[in-house]
Amino acid sequence: MSFLRKYLPVLVAFFLFCTVVGAQIVPFPYEIQKTVVADSAVVVTAHPLATSVGLAILHKGGNAVDAAVAVQFALAVVYPQAGNIGGGGFMIYRGKDGQTAALDYREKAPAAATETMFQDSAGNVIAVKSRLGIFASGVPGTVDGMWEAHRKYGRLSWGELVTPAIELAEKGFQITEQEAKNLHAERYTFVRQSSVMPAFVKLEEWQAGDWLIQKELAQTLARIAGYGRDGFYTGGTAMLIVNEMTKRGGLISYEDLSTYKSVWRTPLEFDYKDLHIIAMPPPSSGGIILRQLLGMIEGYPLKTYGFHSVQAIHLMAEAERRSYADRAGHMGDPDFWKVPLKQLTDTAYIRSRMADFDPAKVSASAGIQAGKVKESEETTHFSIVDAEGNAVSVTTTLNDSYGSRVVVTGAGFILNNEMDDFSAKPGAPNLYGAVGGKANAVAPGKRPLSSMTPCIITRKGVAWMVVGTPGGTTIPTSVFQIIANVAEFDMPLPDAVKAGRFHHQWKPDKIFVEEGAVSEEIMNQLGAMGHIVEPRGPIGRVEAILRLGDGRWQGVADSRGDDAAGGY
Numbered sequence: 013m014s015f016l017r018k019y020l021p022v023l024v025a026f027f028l029f030c031t032v033v034g035a036q037i038v039p040f041p042y043e044i045q046k047t048v049v050a051d052s053a054v055v056v057t058a059h060p061l062a063t064s065v066g067l068a069i070l071h072k073g074g075n076a077v078d079a080a081v082a083v084q085f086a087l088a089v090v091y092p093q094a095g096n097i098g099g100g101g102f103m104i105y106r107g108k109d110g111q112t113a114a115l116d117y118r119e120k121a122p123a124a125a126t127e128t129m130f131q132d133s134a135g136n137v138i139a140v141k142s143r144l145g146i147f148a149s150g151v152p153g154t155v156d157g158m159w160e161a162h163r164k165y166g167r168l169s170w171g172e173l174v175t176p177a178i179e180l181a182e183k184g185f186q187i188t189e190q191e192a193k194n195l196h197a198e199r200y201t202f203v204r205q206s207s208v209m210p211a212f213v214k215l216e217e218w219q220a221g222d223w224l225i226q227k228e229l230a231q232t233l234a235r236i237a238g239y240g241r242d243g244f245y246t247g248g249t250a251m252l253i254v255n256e257m258t259k260r261g262g263l264i265s266y267e268d269l270s271t272y273k274s275v276w277r278t279p280l281e282f283d284y285k286d287l288h289i290i291a292m293p294p295p296s297s298g299g300i301i302l303r304q305l306l307g308m309i310e311g312y313p314l315k316t317y318g319f320h321s322v323q324a325i326h327l328m329a330e331a332e333r334r335s336y337a338d339r340a341g342h343m344g345d346p347d348f349w350k351v352p353l354k355q356l357t358d359t360a361y362i363r364s365r366m367a368d369f370d371p372a373k374v375s376a377s378a379g380i381q382a383g384k385v386k387e388s389e390e391t392t393h394f395s396i397v398d399a400e401g402n403a404v405s406v407t408t409t410l411n412d413s414y415g416s417r418v419v420v421t422g423a424g425f426i427l428n429n430e431m432d433d434f435s436a437k438p439g440a441p442n443l444y445g446a447v448g449g450k451a452n453a454v455a456p457g458k459r460p461l462s463s464m465t466p467c468i469i470t471r472k473g474v475a476w477m478v479v480g481t482p483g484g485t486t487i488p489t490s491v492f493q494i495i496a497n498v499a500e501f502d503m504p505l506p507d508a509v510k511a512g513r514f515h516h517q518w519k520p521d522k523i524f525v526e527e528g529a530v531s532e533e534i535m536n537q538l539g540a541m542g543h544i545v546e547p548r549g550p551i552g553r554v555e556a557i558l559r560l561g562d563g564r565w566q567g568v569a570d571s572r573g574d575d576a577a578g579g580y
């Protein structure tokens with residue numbers, strides 16, 4: 013019996029290697045398709061190999077959820093900066109029958125976590141402690157989330173969905189130029205934060221086309237293929253995580269792992285004009301912010317103002333300022349904090365928030381507080397529709413690029429640094445400059461507040477758009493702008509995704525604008541109104557699918573990265 017238990021994953025992996033579709037064999041350099049128009053099905057992800065895995069699963073008879081599970085595991089191998097098994101995420105599902113679901117597989121604070129664990133004895137925040145190293149990680153949720161999604165909606169066998177990832181980890185794959193640069197930039201941090209030299213570090217500089225082989229990760233994935241969620245949360249993998257914690261004084265215990273559970277939540281659904289939006293409720297702030305932003309602009313003639321006009325940017329930024337003040341004041345894990353969801357998403361309340369909006373003048377963030385109610389920025393998103401009309405929108409993360417940079421010895425995967433999404437102290441900014449208070453304070457077993465905004469949008473009762481993006485607190489504003497670009501400014505999806513983006517989050521009191529996104533003249537005019545406008549690097553990497561007028565699907569992968577669309 014114990015012999016069988018020991019060797020089952022190896023036997024399963026061997027069997028599956030023999031039957032796997034083999035579609036991940038994509039020649040290097042990868043031919044990256046940014047836009048695809050397809051009759052039946054589309055997959056858009058952050059990496060061409062993950063896109064090809066998703067398509068192969070669909071070709072094999074899998075549905076959109078099967079493809080999503082396979083893509084999640086494949087990204088954990090080929091896109092280590094955000095793809096993960098050591099992190100968490102959210103899935104929005106809409107079936108061909110119109111049934112909707114929201115899956116929360118967000119990380120949780122370990123049972124031994126405390127509200128002040130990221131403060132020193134004088135009450136000062138120790139920022140690095142929540143961002144790097146052994147204390148930065150919440151209990152990972154990804155494997156349980158995929159297990160739950162598959163149990164509820166999957167059609168192919170679990171093992172078939174994990175196997176492409178095993179193969180990519182075991183045999184390796186060639187890294188892109190962007191990945192080579194990122195891995196090289198992080199080499200010292202990986203060495204400092206890991207007990208042994210991880211596969212992500214090599215002595216010479218990483219080059220495009222180098223092979224990344226992750227044998228230990230392949231073994232971990234084989235345990236997951238063989239034993240399902242238990243292959244991660246109990247037994248060998250769990251012991252490796254606990255050993256890492258014990259060696260370095262970390263908090264995640266065997267019990268934290270074995271008791272982790274993802275949660276099916278009621279999706280946050282609302283209308284904007286003729287669109288019906290299905291989004292994530294808390295512990296993500298994303299759905300509420302999107303609801304508020306669309307509600308705040310609905311009464312204004314955005315289209316007449318024009319794309320990236322001063323009036324349009326001013327209106328949208330002022331809406332963002334107000335919504336992010338609500339985020340800071342009212343939002344947190346609903347299992348621990350009474351989030352006033354009904355009031356925050358109420359039309360009259362949302363309109364009242366814009367009562368002091370002045371179309372000619374900026375409002376000071378200091379003068380705006382959360383409404384009075386009776387309450388390197390990395391992540392990755394993928395969007396999938398299958399030939400039957402099921403749609404899946406997933407945003408998943410380690411939080412920062414490569415998370416805590418702690419690679420679990422013997423298990424080969426990176427742990428998240430999601431603890432930084434909590435408020436280390438009321439008013440203290442996190443990695444994204446976002447502030448929060450009691451609603452989002454650290455507590456044992458609590459999930460940190462997120463901004464991830466995976467969405468599915470229907471029009472006239474049929475799926476119309478599947479969309480999402482990484483980008484920390486900029487996520488809801490990027491999704492907001494994609495919807496505005498298509499629904500208000502009538503842009504084709506490729507232009508809507510390519511268009512420059514901007515972001516305001518109440519504090520800091522600035523509009524961040526992607527370098528070159530708006531003209532000097534518009535920036536000067538916004539400045540004259542009282543806005544502080546600060547150029548910055550890329551905002552988000554949107555992966556979106558849109559139903560075209562003729563009923564076909566258009567998939568668009570963001571040109572800001574190696575993101576790839578595919579379909580048939």
Ligand code: GLY
Nearest residue numbers: 411462463464484
């Ligand atoms: N870690 C980024 C987010 O969840 O919003």
